[in-house]
Every structure is written in structure tokens, then in C-alpha cells.
Amino acid sequence: MYNFTFHVPTRIYFGKGQIKHLPEIAASGSKTLLVYGGGSIKRAGIYDQALELLKGAGVEVFELPGVEPNPKIETVRKGAELCKKEQINSVLAIGGGSTIDCAKVVAAAAMYDGDAWDLVINSKLIKAALPIYSILTISATGSEMDDTAVISDLGKNEKWATAAPCMKPTMSILDPVYTFTVPKKQTAAGTADMMSHTFENYFSMEVADVQKRLAEGLLKVMIKNGPIALQDPENYDARASLMWASSHAINGLVGNGCSPTWPIHMIEHELSAFYDITHGEGLAILTPVWMEHILNETTAPYFAAYGRNVWDIREEDDLEAAKLAIAKTRSFLFDTMGLPADLRAVGITDETHFEIMAEKASPSGKKAFYPLTKEDIVEILKKAL
Amino acid sequence: MYNFTFHVPTRIYFGKGQIKHLPEIAASGSKTLLVYGGGSIKRAGIYDQALELLKGAGVEVFELPGVEPNPKIETVRKGAELCKKEQINSVLAIGGGSTIDCAKVVAAAAMYDGDAWDLVINSKLIKAALPIYSILTISATGSEMDDTAVISDLGKNEKWATAAPCMKPTMSILDPVYTFTVPKKQTAAGTADMMSHTFENYFSMEVADVQKRLAEGLLKVMIKNGPIALQDPENYDARASLMWASSHAINGLVGNGCSPTWPIHMIEHELSAFYDITHGEGLAILTPVWMEHILNETTAPYFAAYGRNVWDIREEDDLEAAKLAIAKTRSFLFDTMGLPADLRAVGITDETHFEIMAEKASPSGKKAFYPLTKEDIVEILKKAL
Numbered sequence: 001m002y003n004f005t006f007h008v009p010t011r012i013y014f015g016k017g018q019i020k021h022l023p024e025i026a027a028s029g030s031k032t033l034l035v036y037g038g039g040s041i042k043r044a045g046i047y048d049q050a051l052e053l054l055k056g057a058g059v060e061v062f063e064l065p066g067v068e069p070n071p072k073i074e075t076v077r078k079g080a081e082l083c084k085k086e087q088i089n090s091v092l093a094i095g096g097g098s099t100i101d102c103a104k105v106v107a108a109a110a111m112y113d114g115d116a117w118d119l120v121i122n123s124k125l126i127k128a129a130l131p132i133y134s135i136l137t138i139s140a141t142g143s144e145m146d147d148t149a150v151i152s153d154l155g156k157n158e159k160w161a162t163a164a165p166c167m168k169p170t171m172s173i174l175d176p177v178y179t180f181t182v183p184k185k186q187t188a189a190g191t192a193d194m195m196s197h198t199f200e201n202y203f204s205m206e207v208a209d210v211q212k213r214l215a216e217g218l219l220k221v222m223i224k225n226g227p228i229a230l231q232d233p234e235n236y237d238a239r240a241s242l243m244w245a246s247s248h249a250i251n252g253l254v255g256n257g258c259s260p261t262w263p264i265h266m267i268e269h270e271l272s273a274f275y276d277i278t279h280g281e282g283l284a285i286l287t288p289v290w291m292e293h294i295l296n297e298t299t300a301p302y303f304a305a306y307g308r309n310v311w312d313i314r315e316e317d318d319l320e321a322a323k324l325a326i327a328k329t330r331s332f333l334f335d336t337m338g339l340p341a342d343l344r345a346v347g348i349t350d351e352t353h354f355e356i357m358a359e360k361a362s363p364s365g366k367k368a369f370y371p372l373t374k375e376d377i378v379e380i381l382k383k384a385l
Numbered sequence: 386m387y388n389f390t391f392h393v394p395t396r397i398y399f400g401k402g403q404i405k406h407l408p409e410i411a412a413s414g415s416k417t418l419l420v421y422g423g424g425s426i427k428r429a430g431i432y433d434q435a436l437e438l439l440k441g442a443g444v445e446v447f448e449l450p451g452v453e454p455n456p457k458i459e460t461v462r463k464g465a466e467l468c469k470k471e472q473i474n475s476v477l478a479i480g481g482g483s484t485i486d487c488a489k490v491v492a493a494a495a496m497y498d499g500d501a502w503d504l505v506i507n508s509k510l511i512k513a514a515l516p517i518y519s520i521l522t523i524s525a526t527g528s529e530m531d532d533t534a535v536i537s538d539l540g541k542n543e544k545w546a547t548a549a550p551c552m553k554p555t556m557s558i559l560d561p562v563y564t565f566t567v568p569k570k571q572t573a574a575g576t577a578d579m580m581s582h583t584f585e586n587y588f589s590m591e592v593a594d595v596q597k598r599l600a601e602g603l604l605k606v607m608i609k610n611g612p613i614a615l616q617d618p619e620n621y622d623a624r625a626s627l628m629w630a631s632s633h634a635i636n637g638l639v640g641n642g643c644s645p646t647w648p649i650h651m652i653e654h655e656l657s658a659f660y661d662i663t664h665g666e667g668l669a670i671l672t673p674v675w676m677e678h679i680l681n682e683t684t685a686p687y688f689a690a691y692g693r694n695v696w697d698i699r700e701e702d703d704l705e706a707a708k709l710a711i712a713k714t715r716s717f718l719f720d721t722m723g724l725p726a727d728l729r730a731v732g733i734t735d736e737t738h739f740e741i742m743a744e745k746a747s748p749s750g751k752k753a754f755y756p757l758t759k760e761d762i763v764e765i766l767k768k769a770l
Contacts (some may be wrong), residue, residue: 001561001625003400008393015388023678176386209610209626210633213602221594241594241750244642248595253638257399257629 001208004256010145012170014244016174016236019049019135025056028131028170029089033079035064035103036087036094044181046094050135053094062086064106067095070159070272070279071151076116080109083130086253093134096186097141098192100134103309104167107132119162120151126164135174136181139243140190140280142197142250144172152273157353159267159273173329174247176239184230189280191226194246195333196283197218200262201255203302203369205291208258215254216309222311227336253299261368264290267377270357277346284339285346288330289384294370302369343385354381386593386677389641395530396556399629401621404434404520404556408442413516413555414474418464420449420488421479426522431479431567435520439477447471449491452480453656455537455544455664456487461501464495478519482526482578485519486534489552492517504547505536511549519557523567524529525575525665527582527635529557537658542738544658546650559632562623569615573722574665576611579631580604580718581668585647586640588693588754593642600639601694606630608695612721615721646753652762655742661729662731669724670731673715674769679755680707728770739766 014022025032028063032054041047052366054061064079082088083106091101091110092351108127119126136144149198152159182190223362228238248254267290268282295303300318307313307325315321334341343349358377372380398406410417416437426432439446449464466492467473476495478488494501504511521529528534532553537544567575587600606626613623633639641708651666652675680688685703692698692710700706719726728734743762757765 001400001629003398003624005397005402006397006399010392010393013388014391015386019386207622208624209606210603210629212634213605214599217602218595219599222600225594237386237592237594244386244595248599248638271658 001257002206002259006252006256007165008168009155012145012174012331013171014383015240016177018175019046021171021173022050022135025054025090025092025133026057030058031060031062031086032064032092032133033064033083033088033106034068034092034094035099036078036378037065037067037069037096037381038098040181041094044137044178045267046135046137046178049068049383050092050094058204063204067099067102067126067216069098070154070276071098071150073117073120073151073153075102076109077104079103080116081112088130090131090133093132094137094203096136096138097143100136100143100169101141101151103134103154104129104132104143104149105151105162108164109291114232117153120160123160123162123164126162126166128165129164131165132169135178136172136174136243137178138186139179139189139191139239139246142194142247143211144169144174145247145251146323148250150269154273157273159269159347161269164341174242174243176236177247179239179243181233184338185328187229187233188226188339189278189284190246191222191229191242191280191333191337192284192287192333192339193280194242194249195222196264196287198222198321199287200264201258201260202306204258204260205287205367205369209255211256211258212357214248216247216306218245218254219310223332229250230337238342259367263368266361267357267380269344270361272349274357275290275346275348277348281340281346284333285342285384286380287333288326289380291329293325293380293383295326299370343381348385351385354378357381386642387591388494391637391641392550393460393530393553395554395634397530397559397632398556399559400625402560403560404431406440406556406558407435408437408479409440409518409556410439410475410518412478413529415443416445416471416473416479417475417477418447418449418468418473419477419479420452420464420484420491422481422484425566426479428637429522429563430604431520431522431563435477435479438515446675452487453486453537453715454483455661455696456483457534458502458505458536458538460487461490461494461536464488464491465501468495475513475516475518478517480519480599481523482528485521485528485554486526486536488519489514489528490516490533490536490547493549502538505545506547508547508549511547511551514549514551517552517554519554520563520665521724522563523558523575523576524564524624524631526728527579527632529554529559530632530636533635535654537662539549542580542658544654546654549702553731561621562753563627564624564628565619568616569723572614572618573611573724574663574669576607576614576627576665577672577718577724578665579627579667580607581633581672582634582641582651582666583607584672585649586645587635587641588690589645590754594638596641596643599633601691603630603634603639604695606719615722619737644752650752652742652765655746656728656733658735659738659742660731661741663734666725669718670727670769671765672718673711674765676711676714676766678761678768680711680767684755719729725763726764733770736767739763742766
């Protein structure tokens, strides 16, 4: 196990009706910026309820609506400007990961003198942020309990993750009932997203028994409950299980001490940057292809352990067990969850940008589970087509 | 899943040499009370290193040595008095769970006008505490990352747990190397302790997939690494796995949302209160007896699931699978880990106090996995003899 720091200060209120804790936001001051996406939170009644609670707590509300599924830097800039102009002292995101990501960088940019994009491409510039609060409405990214945000500049085909301890939310409200109305497509993509986070952390050479066994536990929860939520969207226990599993997939619990390098996310961010596709769908398409591409004698025992511990595969030969595990993963994502199985299914029909995408999705300096060259990435993208 | 609040603000520095972060204690002020047990931290060199780092950070150190394995209220009172007299502004525990528990109540009592025992028997009186820091030297109780402390008044045969959010440590340093010198007896007792915490959280009727799968993961880690640490005390990965698993067993990860009632701990606290035995040994003795005592048609599926998911038991009949799982548990604790198998082995040879102990170990108001009557508890104690 590598050395690590584990620090998850976010106060989580989990369960039915936990929005009642929203007035605690008043501890951060009397002005908040409410960040949200489209009209779904209005249709679901969360918007009205939140406004009433905030009013009762004496908090004045400013609004940043219209956050995009791949949140844009222009929206972040608008939010930061409003915070500075109105001397707002907290940011409240109501929505999914995109909304929370946007709110995080708004909160940081509000305390930064330069342009918000600086903070996206250089996380070291993030020295402080307004306190961030969230009410989660989609189980997927785990942004409600981590320090990371992903922001795009689609004009430049750029999509990057940035992170800082001060961007960890102060408080997040996780009410599974809010996810009852999440459509099938988003439920499936969210499940793929949280599974991918777990995979990215899990497939590491490092010995870290605790993290690996916990990751396997989370994967089992996702594999069991994803299909239930698809078939029976108002199943509370399934929605609750997905919601709590998605937070733990990325809050450090299964990653700290393992030094993961997140190769699939690096490639997917390029797909989204060039084609603005749904993040979870891109991850699902890439995952089995990546697994097959890197399968060899060194990686086989890791995929075999995954198959045995998560899928209950009994095959004793590592390579065979690994192949079965990958097949199970493929079948789960595309047959059971109904996710698009290749890039053509999400509208990407040619290789035009693959070279430049592979160039940009360059590996980090850390010791990877399987270091990918530019050629590897191009090949993975071609296989995914 | 029941509604719950999850909040673990403790900053964990995990790994070799992480004591270098100790100077961060200066953020809480320039005077700290160093709380420790016997001379083991001096022999291991941790004491000298800590003093040097504190001196370098400009922190004046006061000392409360001699904390007992079942920490006594008299020691807490002494520490609190010193804090008040010297206007100390933080408490640093170096040791295992007993030392950290003692430091927690010292920190709370330092900010309380009445007697420290009030805070042990009525946690609602704990309104504030000095910031608590810890350097962990034994993997067992998880006190380094939770809000709970157990304090005894052996003169009165009283041993009670108390808890408050403000008693969660601000920072804990977990260096597995410090546990290399923990003797076999304590390594085994510590493993039994962390397993018991996981069991207490795990055996709950509530549907909570995430918590159950994570608990099974932790149990697998303990069952794998406990024996390695016994045989090869300087095995870093085994010691690291036990250390990190023990923290997660009780920090809310596998308990919040499940409403556990901790029956085995309630009985064991009476054993320790009357006979001052080692906590982990008492838990080990009681665990399989409790499992056998409450095994019936309702509980069998839960023990069977435990057996299948943790011990890889393939038996399809629930009652048979449950019996196999309990037998595996018994054999692991007593044969593999070499723990004392009954109360006689720890010097308890008659039933004199069983009635009064059972009276005091009364069930809480929560809905228990299997509610124990006073008669049940007496019977469990007799079977453990």
C-alpha cells in the first residue's frame, strides 16, 4: 500500500427528506448562488422546496441556471462574475455531477483574480473556494463527496479535470427519492460511470487489500442494483444503493494508497471534448475494449481476481477467467443495461480526430497498471468504432 | 437503508514516516497534552521523534502517561485537570485505542465544568472538546477515526461507551511500521476486536447493500491478514491492511444506515468492568457463542450470506450454511489466531456476577437483529464459561 492522505470532510445527509438540513447553509453566510441545469429540479419540486427552506433560513438566493451536461467554461465564468459582483458567500448545486462540477469551479473562481479557465488547466492555482453545498439528483459521478471537477471548452475541444481540497463540498444531501425520475438512459450511463470510477481505482498493480476488497463490494452493489433501478425506477433500496456506492467509488476509499492513473477517463474526456457525448456512455464503450487490449500474462491475474470476486467465476486458469470476466462486463453494460456498444452508436463514425485525441490523452507520470502509448490509444479507439 | 448522517472529518496520514505531519498540531495552539500508556512508545523511538517534531513546531508539551488498557476515569480526571490548569489547547494521543479513548474524554472534560464521569454516563453533556490528534500504534479499536470512547470506573465495576461529534480526531497518523512490535497476543486480540466491530454493524436486518458488501470486504481483509501478521510481524502489507481495515470497521462506513445495536460489546463491557480482561479476547469468546445462541430460521439466511460471501461456503441450505459459517468463525478465532476460547481461559471461573452483568447489559431501544433478554445474556455467559 502506498502512502496516502485520506480526508473526506463532507457532511452527508443521506435518505428521505434530508433536504430539511439545507438551512445549515446559513452558517456560511446570507447569500448563496444556486447552480442548476434544466427544468427537472423544478418539475420534481426540489427547486421550490429548496427556495422555501433558504428563505426561511434568511439566505438570499442568486441563480445560475442552464448548466450543460458537459459543463462549459462560459457558464463557470458567468457564475464567478455573479459571486464577485454580489459578494455571495456560498454556492449550492442542485443536480448531478455536471452541476456540482460547475459549482465547484465557480466557487474557486469567485476567489481567484484571473480567468476561470486557468484553474481548470492548472489546479495548483486553486488556493481557496467559497463553501460548496450540494443536493444530488443523479447517481453517477461522485462529485458530491470529492475534490474534482471536469470542465469543457468545446470551442477548443478541451475537457479537463481539475481538483483541490477546498473544492470538497461542505455538505451534500443525498435523497434517493430524487433519482426516481432519472430516465433509463441516464440511469444506465450513471451506473457505467460509477463502475468505471471503481475500475480505474481497482486495476492497479499495488497491493492494497482493503481498497481492492471494498472496490469489489461496490462493483457487486452496482451490478445488482443497476438493473433493478432500470426495471423498477422507484425501488428505494436499489436507488439508495446506487447513490451511496457512487459516492464511495471516487471519494478516496478505493483509490487512495493505490496510485491509479485513470486511463479510460483520459480517453473518454477526449471523446466528449470532440463529440460532446454522454460521459458514462463513452466510458462504457471504452471499458471492455481497454480490458481486451491490455490483457496479457501480467494483467490476466488481476482481471481473473475481478472475475472470481465480483462475478463468482470459478475458472482456475487466469487467462480464461480473465476472458470470462471481460465478457461478463461487456454483456452487463450492453445487454443488461442497454448502453450503446460502440462509438458508431453515439454518432462517431470515423477516425478523423483519433490521432490528436490520442496525443492529448497522454499518460500521466505515475506508474500505470498498463502504460498506454499513443499507438495503444489510437488502436483502442479504432476497436471501439 | 435507514436515513443517516455520515461525517468523518479526521485527516488521515497513512503510511511509512507520516509522523512528519505532526507539526500540523501547531494549528491548534502552542500547548499540547501528550497522552500515552506504558514505555512501548519510548522503546520504539516514537516518543523521542514526536517530542522533537513538536519542539521544532514550537509546541510546548505536557504529559499524561500511564493510561491503562481499560482506561480509568481517574486518569481522565488527572488529564482534564492539567489541561485546565495549564490552559492547554490540544490533546495528542500516542498509542492504541485505550490511549485515544482516554485522550478524547480528557479533551471533552477539559471544556466541561463538572466531573468527567458525567460525560461518560451521559454523552449529551459533551458540548465541546479540545482538538484531538493521534498517532496509532495498535490496529484494533478504530478510535483514531470515530467519535467514541470507552472509560471504566473499576471501583464501581462500570465500563461505558460515550460518543460525541466533537471527539472525532482532527488528524490521525497511521504508520503500519509502528505495529511491527505489537505482541502476538495483542495482534490477535486486535484482529478479534476489529472483526467484532464489523460483525456488530453487519448483522442487522436492514437492507443496506453497500454497507453489507463493504463489511464483507473488510472481514475478508482481516481474515487474510490477521494470521500473516501473527506469523510475520514485520510484514508491511499485512500490518497496513489490518490498520486501515480496523479504522473503516467503525467509522460509520459499514454501520451508518443499518442501525446496529452492538449486543456483543454490551456484554463484553460487563466482562471487562467486572474482571478487567482484554477487550478483544472477551469479544472473541462471546462471538461464536452469541451466533449459536441466536441462530434460528429468521437469522439463518444472514449467517448463511456471511458464510457464502466471506468464507466462500457453497452449501445451499441456509441453516447448514449458517452452521458452517459459525464453525469457520470459531475455528479462525481460536485455532488460527490462538485466542482464548472460553471465559475460564481468561480467569473467569464461576457465574457469581452473571445476573447483575446481564441486568446492566440491557438492550437499547433500537430494533435489534435479535433482541436479547436478560435470560439470553445469562445463558450466553454460561455457554461461554
